Amino acid sequence: MNRTIRSELEQINTQGLLRKTRLICGSQGARVSCDGRDMLLLCSNNYLGLADHPALAAASVAAIEKYGTSSGASRLVSGTMELHEQLERAVSSFKRSESALLFNSGHAANTGIIPALVGRGDVIFSDRLNHASIVDGILLSGARLVRYPHNDYRRLAVLMEKHAKGRSLIVSDGVFSMDGDLAPLAELVELKRVYNALLMIDDAHGSGVLGEQGRGSAEMCGVGHDVDIKMGTFGKALGSFGAYAAVSAEMRELLINRARSFIFSTSIPPAVLAASLAAVELVQTPAGDQLRKQLDHNSRYFRNGLKNAGFAIPNDSTPIVPIVVGAADTTMQFSEALMTEGIFAQGIRPPTVPAGTSRLRFTLMATHTQADLTEAVACIGRVGQRLGVV
Numbered sequence: 001m002n003r004t005i006r007s008e009l010e011q012i013n014t015q016g017l018l019r020k021t022r023l024i025c026g027s028q029g030a031r032v033s034c035d036g037r038d039m040l041l042l043c044s045n046n047y048l049g050l051a052d053h054p055a056l057a058a059a060s061v062a063a064i065e066k067y068g069t070s071s072g073a074s075r076l077v078s079g080t081m082e083l084h085e086q087l088e089r090a091v092s093s094f095k096r097s098e099s100a101l102l103f104n105s106g107h108a109a110n111t112g113i114i115p116a117l118v119g120r121g122d123v124i125f126s127d128r129l130n131h132a133s134i135v136d137g138i139l140l141s142g143a144r145l146v147r148y149p150h151n152d153y154r155r156l157a158v159l160m161e162k163h164a165k166g167r168s169l170i171v172s173d174g175v176f177s178m179d180g181d182l183a184p185l186a187e188l189v190e191l192k193r194v195y196n197a198l199l200m201i202d203d204a205h206g207s208g209v210l211g212e213q214g215r216g217s218a219e220m221c222g223v224g225h226d227v228d229i230k231m232g233t234f235g236k237a238l239g240s241f242g243a244y245a246a247v248s249a250e251m252r253e254l255l256i257n258r259a260r261s262f263i264f265s266t267s268i269p270p271a272v273l274a275a276s277l278a279a280v281e282l283v284q285t286p287a288g289d290q291l292r293k294q295l296d297h298n299s300r301y302f303r304n305g306l307k308n309a310g311f312a313i314p315n316d317s318t319p320i321v322p323i324v325v326g327a328a329d330t331t332m333q334f335s336e337a338l339m340t341e342g343i344f345a346q347g348i349r350p351p352t353v354p355a356g357t358s359r360l361r362f363t364l365m366a367t368h369t370q371a372d373l374t375e376a377v378a379c380i381g382r383v384g385q386r387l388g389v390v
């Protein structure tokens with residue numbers, strides 16, 4: 001058995017795909033300490049800097065003092081705590097949905113929701129670049145999977161005409177996590193109507209960042225009311241942990257009865273619920289607007305800087321900025337070289353992205369300073385030239 005494990009590891013290593021975690025000291029701020037060295041953090045999804053915001057921390061501490069550290073069991077077993085209910089009310093008001101249901105993480109939401117809604121004999125239409133947790137949910141459901149080329153709604157229409165029988169579900173990231181581009185939401189809504197399908201949007205990277213008051217990508221595109229399942233997470237821009245599905249009251253009831261990741265898992269603890277609640281409130285205030293403005297400014301500044309340095313950077317306006325390198329080994333050399341220069345930007349390899357599209361995925365935060373970013377762009381340009389990436 002040991003030999004099998006070792007040979008599997010060797011195989012992963014030979015392919016240049018061995019992964020390791022890195023030890024970081026301190027919070028997910030703009031600068032972190034890694035092995036005693038100061039680094040600029042350019043790969044955290046803490047977009048608005050809320051992960052170490054005093055308002056969230058204070059809410060968490062107060063919740064621990066009042067409610068303790070654990071929820072004790074699944075909500076169907078030992079009950080819903082007041083904070084679960086308060087957070088669900090806050091989310092449905094934020095997302096302007098009839099109701100909302102919490103999940104323990106984005107991964108748990110996707111693997112719980114999809115099999116609760118469709119199964120054997122049904123069809124799921126899924127963008128080729130959807131997040132792995134969506135793929136896992138699809139596999140668990142047993143429904144037939146029809147993948148469509150990334151954001152190609154014309155091709156999706158052809159595929160739906162051919163395959164949409166029985167119940168069908170269209171599922172897409174709102175903002176694609178490794179590319180930073182947006183789904184064609186208006187077109188997906190149109191297709192869902194024509195073929196009488198359900199539409200689910202995973203807005204892990206849109207919640208708190210996009211649209212008025214950070215309500216999300218569907219709201220930004222004016223189709224907030226046309227998406228049947230608006231899934232989002234608290235672990236990224238919202239600086240906390242966990243996830244939600246903003247849905248109709250009926251859909252919520254079905255999920256409570258069918259979603260196995262909701263039914264068979266201890267619910268989110270008080271400290272986390274309180275931080276999420278504080279974050280949902282904060283992002284809707286003028287302070288939230290200010291953070292989004294700063295984030296947008298930083299994203300544009302960084303994108304333009306890399307473009308001027310000669311990199312092929314997509315024309316999107318999200319805080320996710322990829323440099324697609326291609327080969328996995330060159331990508332990791334790029335990432336390592338940046339590390340030695342004091343920049344922490346993780347290389348992303350298969351199976352997170354398709355083979356041949358390994359990349360550096362930079363993420364901007366509202367808390368980066370212009371000086372940080374100017375220096376980073378110059379450094380990335382130098383290293384990119386040295387490695388022949390630009």
Ligand SMILES: *Cc1c(COP(=O)(O)O)cnc(C)c1O
Binds near residue numbers: 131204233243
């Ligand atoms: C991060 C992410 C998830 C998973 O959310 P977690 O709360 O981290 O489990 C799901 N979908 C997308 C698109 C993501 O980027």
